Amino acid sequence: MNALSPKERLQKSLNKEGVDRSPVICPGGMMNAAIVDVMTQKGHTLPEAHHAGDLMENLAADVQDLTGFENFGLPFCMTIEAEALGSEVDYGSLKCEPKIAREIFPSVKDVNYLPAGSILNNKRAAAVIGAIDHLSKRYPDIPVVGTLTGPMSLAASIVDPMTFLKELRREKEAAHRVLAYVSDQLIAYAQLMADNGASVITIADPTATGEILGPKLFDEYAVAYINRVTDAIHAMGVPVIVHICGQVRMVNAHLPAIHGKALSVDAMVNLKLLKEETGVGTTMGNLSTYLLEFGDPEKVYEHVTRLMKNNIDIMAPACGLSTSTPLANIRAFTAAVKERDS
Helix, strand or coil: CCCCCCHHHHHHHHHHCCCCCEEEEEEEECCCCCCCHHHHCCCCCCCHHHHHHHHHHHHHHHHHHHHHCCCEECCCCCHHHHHHHHCCEEEECCCCCEEECCCCCCCHCCCCCCCHHHHCCHHCCCCCHHHHHHHHCCCCCCCCEEEECCCHHHHHHHECCHHHHHHHHHHHHHHHHHHHHHHHHHHHHHHHHHCCCCCCEHHHHHCHHHHHHHHHHHHHHHHHHHHHHHHHHHHHCCCCCEEEECHHHHHHHHHHHHHCCEECCCCCCCCCHHHHHHHCCCCCCCCCCCCHHHHHHHHHHHHHHHHHHCCCCEEEEEEEECCCCCCCHHHHHHHHHHHHHH
């Protein structure tokens, strides 16, 4: 087999075509590798890079260069869409990622519906689009992965989350309307990512877990609205990876109904068994981020070597990386995967 570029390897993996080995990536958003070790070594830092397209672009390039991950991942948080729709954001610091400081609406019944495409008016969203455009042109052989906050998580970032979860049962009509609204806003945002060179789009939806929702609500809300966004993005010609947090056993029966090209799951899930039990096709994951933060390079390397025996299609961290994760541990991870080339 001729040598594959990182973009070709990821695209072929998502299309279930033959590859020399698994790609090793870190998508961005909730799952990004803008760790302190990278930022202090290169000098492009957060929170400044959350706001400026050139800094965002340079930090994404720094991450790819120093960690060995075979992609650029943008943005570096899960707050852009919620901020654009009205919620208040604490932008964090070098060591602390942004978080929602206050959801704008107390209930799904109180949501003010902004015009379609309103996310695109946000300056940080514009910075993401600019960085995707520049990176895709500067590095045509390296995939640029744009990451969206999933519909359930975005809805729970503009509506008080505890109230939102209760109203999935009590106020179904209004809850569905809110989820349709945020889904369509995400589709417009994804369209700009696609138009500006995103090779892949990842949807990370940590609120959409079986542990939080249970099987019935997971199917009614999470699967339905993830698919609404995913189908629209696939119609743009861009493949989608879907990340679901937590233990998924409770919702195993519903996982094959998710339309993503690949499914990413948390570290406690045995991906080999998941494939056998559910028939889920392409899988991504799922190296423990706890091990990456608190282990040492030797242990990381050994664990990755064992994990690859499960025939995981795309290697990646299992969830969000701590900013204090040692760079040496990440490099041990990516090196272990790339040795399949040798």
